[in-house]
Amino acid sequence: MKIKNIGLSWFRGSGETIDLNTDMKNVVVYGANGAGKSSFSDALEYIIGEGKVKHLIHKDIGSKQEKGIVNTHRPSARDTTAKFIFDDDIQVYVQIKQDGRLIFGSQPKEFIDFIQTWKLERLLLRQDEVANFIVDTPGGKYSVLLPLLGLDDLEHAADNTTKLHKSISDISKLELNKSTVKLLKQEVDKYFTDTSDAELLKALKTISDNYGIKIDLTENVFEIAKKLHQSIMAKFDSISPEISRHATFNMISEEDLASKLSVALNKENEIKDKIDRLLNIKIEILQKAASYNKNIEKGTTNILCPACGKEIRKDDFERHVNTELTKLDQLCSARDQAIEARQNLKESVSRVLVYTNDKYFKDWLDQEPQSKFKESLSSLTKINSQKWEERFTSETQVTLSSIIPIINQAVKVGIKKEPPSNKKLLEHIDVIKAINNLPEIRKIEKHTTLTMQILEALENSTSKIRDTIRFKTKEVISQISRDIQHLWLILHPNEPIEDVQLYIPRDEDKSIDVELKFYGVNQPSPRFTLSEGHRNSLGLCIFLALARLEKNKHLPIFLDDIVSSLDRGHRGNVTELLKNEFDDRQILLFTHDREWFTELRMLLPTQNWKMLVLKPWSNPSIGMQWSTSEFTFDDAREHIESNCELAGNCVRQIMDAQMAIAAEKLKIKMPYARSDKNDHRTCIEFLQYIISAAKKNLKKQVGTEWVQYDEPITLWQDAMARLIVRADRGSHTGSLVKDEVENLISVCESSVKAFKCADCGNFIWLANQEAKKLMQCQCGHITWKYD
Amino acid sequence: MKDDKSIDITSILESSMIELKKNNKEAYELIIKKSKEGFFENHQTAGNLKGLAKDILDISFK
Numbered sequence: 103m104k105i106k107n108i109g110l111s112w113f114r115g116s117g118e119t120i121d122l123n124t125d126m127k128n129v130v131v132y133g134a135n136g137a138g139k140s141s142f143s144d145a146l147e148y149i150i151g152e153g154k155v156k157h158l159i160h161k162d163i164g165s166k167q168e169k170g171i172v173n174t175h176r177p178s179a180r181d182t183t184a185k186f187i188f189d190d191d192i193q194v195y196v197q198i199k200q201d202g203r204l205i206f207g208s209q210p211k212e213f214i215d216f217i218q219t220w221k222l223e224r225l226l227l228r229q230d231e232v233a234n235f236i237v238d239t240p241g242g243k244y245s246v247l248l249p250l251l252g253l254d255d256l257e258h259a260a261d262n263t264t265k266l267h268k269s270i271s272d273i274s275k276l277e278l279n280k281s282t283v284k285l286l287k288q289e290v291d292k293y294f295t296d297t298s299d300a301e302l303l304k305a306l307k308t309i310s311d312n313y314g315i316k317i318d319l320t321e322n323v324f325e326i327a328k329k330l331h332q333s334i335m336a337k338f339d340s341i342s343p344e345i346s347r348h349a350t351f352n353m354i355s356e357e358d359l360a361s362k363l364s365v366a367l368n369k370e371n372e373i374k375d376k377i378d379r380l381l382n383i384k385i386e387i388l389q390k391a392a393s394y395n396k397n398i399e400k401g402t403t404n405i406l407c408p409a410c411g412k413e414i415r416k417d418d419f420e421r422h423v424n425t426e427l428t429k430l431d432q433l434c435s436a437r438d439q440a441i442e443a444r445q446n447l448k449e450s451v452s453r454v455l456v457y458t459n460d461k462y463f464k465d466w467l468d469q470e471p472q473s474k475f476k477e478s479l480s481s482l483t484k485i486n487s488q489k490w491e492e493r494f495t496s497e498t499q500v501t502l503s504s505i506i507p508i509i510n511q512a513v514k515v516g517i518k519k520e521p522p523s524n525k526k527l528l529e530h531i532d533v534i535k536a537i538n539n540l541p542e543i544r545k546i547e548k549h550t551t552l553t554m555q556i557l558e559a560l561e562n563s564t565s566k567i568r569d570t571i572r573f574k575t576k577e578v579i580s581q582i583s584r585d586i587q588h589l590w591l592i593l594h595p596n597e598p599i600e601d602v603q604l605y606i607p608r609d610e611d612k613s614i615d616v617e618l619k620f621y622g623v624n625q626p627s628p629r630f631t632l633s634e635g636h637r638n639s640l641g642l643c644i645f646l647a648l649a650r651l652e653k654n655k656h657l658p659i660f661l662d663d664i665v666s667s668l669d670r671g672h673r674g675n676v677t678e679l680l681k682n683e684f685d686d687r688q689i690l691l692f693t694h695d696r697e698w699f700t701e702l703r704m705l706l707p708t709q710n711w712k713m714l715v716l717k718p719w720s721n722p723s724i725g726m727q728w729s730t731s732e733f734t735f736d737d738a739r740e741h742i743e744s745n746c747e748l749a750g751n752c753v754r755q756i757m758d759a760q761m762a763i764a765a766e767k768l769k770i771k772m773p774y775a776r777s778d779k780n781d782h783r784t785c786i787e788f789l790q791y792i793i794s795a796a797k798k799n800l801k802k803q804v805g806t807e808w809v810q811y812d813e814p815i816t817l818w819q820d821a822m823a824r825l826i827v828r829a830d831r832g833s834h835t836g837s838l839v840k841d842e843v844e845n846l847i848s849v850c851e852s853s854v855k856a857f858k859c860a861d862c863g864n865f866i867w868l869a870n871q872e873a874k875k876l877m878q879c880q881c882g883h884i885t886w887k888y889d
Numbered sequence: 890m891k892d893d894k895s896i897d898i899t900s901i902l903e904s905s906m907i908e909l910k911k912n913n914k915e916a917y918e919l920i921i922k923k924s925k926e927g928f929f930e931n932h933q934t935a936g937n938l939k940g941l942a943k944d945i946l947d948i949s950f951k
Contacts (some may be wrong), residue, residue, distance in 0.1 A: 255898065255930035255931075256897075256898065256930070258929065258930050258931055258932055258933075259898045259901075259929040259930050261932075262928070262929045262933050262938065263902075263929065265933070265935070265938045266938050266941060266942055266945075269935075269938045269939045269941075269942035270942040270945060270946060272942075273939065273942050273943055273946055274946055549950055552912070552913055552916075552949045552950065553946070553949075555908065555909055555912050555913055556909060556913065556916055556945060556946075556949065558908070558909075559905060559906040559908065559909035559917070559920075562905035562906065563901060563902050563905040563906065565905075566901045566904065566905045567898070567901055570897075570901060
């Protein structure tokens with residue numbers, strides 16, 4: 103497939119319109135830096151990349167890269183267009199309309215879809231990509247090469263199976279489920295070593311018996327567990343008040359009201375008799391003491407007892423009085439003990455009343471069977487409000503004596519009704535819960551197993567796809583490597599850098615590097631030993647080898663400024679390589695290297711190659727323009743208006759390059775010059791030798807005769823003369839004027855054209871018959887014999 | 890559209906999922922069906938992959 107025409111309008115560097123008409127040939131486009139030649143490559147990338155050019159990517163460039171794609175000076179009523187016409191008038195185009203719409207189209211309609219499947223990386227190589235590839239990491243190289251290897255489908259598949267694996271793992275909550283099962287199983291393992299239905303039923307029966315709950319053993323074990331759990335939970339709810347009530351009974355019992363009442367009553371009885379007796383004694387003593395006081399005289403040793411009237415010694419009387427006082431003290435003590443007993447009883451009664459004020463206890467009291475107990479407590483409450491700790495009336499004593507036994511009896515009964523222990527109950531609930539966990543455990547385990555089977559299948563798939571990728575990568579890079587070595591040998595014949603090949607480092611995935619032998623020593627990377635020029639040359643070989651992969655053989659190749667770091671010798675080899683190895687592909691070569699362009703123009707046959715020159719950039723409104731000349735003298739013309747001297751120098755530089763190549767092609771023998779002078783000969787020197795040789799060697803066929811061909815010699819002599827006067831670095835000292843420069847350019851351009859046959863348009867050295875030491879143009883009307 | 894490449898990937902999946910085919914035929918068949926539609930050989934968004942993951946799990950657990 104060949105490109106017939108590329109038309110640009112306000113696209114990148116183009117103005118109103120510019121057409122690269124290939125005439126279905128290979129094309130070399132020369133343009134000084136900034137002339138706009140990359141606009142053609144950008145157009146191809148923009149269409150294949152569906153609106154994206156990699157080197158223009160910038161956050162502010164716009165979603166369609168319109169700020170970079172549209173010429174900044176596009177008139178408001180114009181669209182931006184890039185259009186490719188292929189053979190058979192197949193057309194494809196892109197337009198950025200005035201209103202900003204981006205439109206891709208083609209004729210036939212489906213061709214746009216086809217072109218957008220092209221692998222740009224196999225069709226377009228730019229200078230920076232050559233350099234970047236070689237210095238990139240093995241992973242980076244793999245990313246670059248992946249689309250070129252034709253394995254991106256497999257890579258997508260490997261990525262998709264890997265990501266699907268993760269999605270399934272995430273959505274299924276696999277890890278969470280695993281830990282949940284682990285925890286649930288720990289609960290089951292506490293109670294069961296065997297989770298057979300028989301064992302589970304056995305456990306459930308034991309529990310149900312414990313609570314008098316009936317279960318239907320014919321039911322499913324988990325159904326039984328579920329129902330039993332409900333029953334036990336209901337039990338648990340009723341058990342709470344029962345436990346509370348039992349605790350209340352225990353506390354009431356610990357108060358031991360009956361004993362305390364008994365003590366209080368006994369103490370009361372004790373002091374009751376003694377107090378009566380004490381009152382009598384006290385009265386009698388008081389009466390007799392009064393009489394005694396009357397009878398006692400000073401100095402008396404014996405006195406009459408005030409109690410019995412007998413004469414007693416005064417000492418005895420005093421002893422007696424002391425004895426009575428002791429009795430009185432004992433009585434006081436008994437009284438205090440009685441008060442304390444009453445207080446103890448009262449405090450206990452108060453506490454009992456607090457205990458029985460518990461909600462659960464009161465609820466229970468409200469039930470009919472407890473009415474007597476409730477009445478007793480009610481009476482106790484009333485009594486408690488009185489201050490009987492100070493005055494313990496008989497009535498209070500009677501009341502207490504009647505109600506405390508009732509309370510005591512109720513408490514004894516209550517204490518006997520011991521509720522089930524919480525601990526045991528909770529344990530039973532845990533056992534049932536553990537059984538109830540089993541269906542969940544089994545369900546999660548089933549899901550987990552299924553999930554893991556899917557994940558394992560996906561892991562196997564990813565692994566097999568990766569194996570396939572690795573295998574195919576090796577296969578493809580082995581094939582490419584053979585071609586790389588072949589191309590490398592053309593570019594670098596007789597150099598001690600051999601066995602250049604791609605390889606997968608240590609069987610790593612997603613990794614490719616380049617190895618070679620440098621003076622016989624294996625090098626795992628070109629970075630170790632190769633110069634920048636050699637690296638770029640290697641990058642070019644790799645690209646060209648990839649471009650030649652079978653599936654893309656019919657598509658054109660764009661080479662955009664690919665030889666800037668190569669020296670002249672290697673550039674020449676690139677020319678040979680393109681001419682001889684890619685004659686089946688249309689090549690569009692863009693270069694800013696004037697010397698190389700000159701060489702290409704002089705070497706490449708015009709029937710296959712078209713040479714085009716872009717004028718130096720003027721301004722965005724004018725945009726890119728083709729030079730009317732096939733040579734590069736427009737570079738000099740650009741300076742005429744502003745600087746004639748500079749234009750003159752430019753002419754000389756152009757002629758230096760042109761004549762050096764012409765002399766080389768015509769095999770002109772030049773005397774050896776010392777040091778680097780061989781590389782710095784001037785066009786004047788070359789012309790002298792060319793003219794001298796031409797007089798012997800250059801022949802033209804006229805009819806059947808071969809005659810000396812003088813016209814070119816005249817033109818070369820004219821050019822040499824003017825160069826000596828106006829552009830020779832050694833002789834020219836004055837300043838040029840416009841007319842002189844224009845004349846110089848015109849004469850020099852004619853002198854370069856003079857190396858071409860007027861009939862076929864090819865250079866006279868196009869065909870070389872080494873055996874005859876004869877060169878000739880395409881049609882053979884002009885020949886050059888050499889020694 | 891099914892082409893040579895999708896057949897290759899489907900073949901790889903088929904040969905990698907023999908056990909799954911035995912244990913979970915529904916999931917296996919869904920994956921193979923998607924493969925034949927070219928699902929795996931093209932770039933897929935996270936949403937598409939999650940969607941397929943959910944479908945695979947749903948069909949496996951139903």
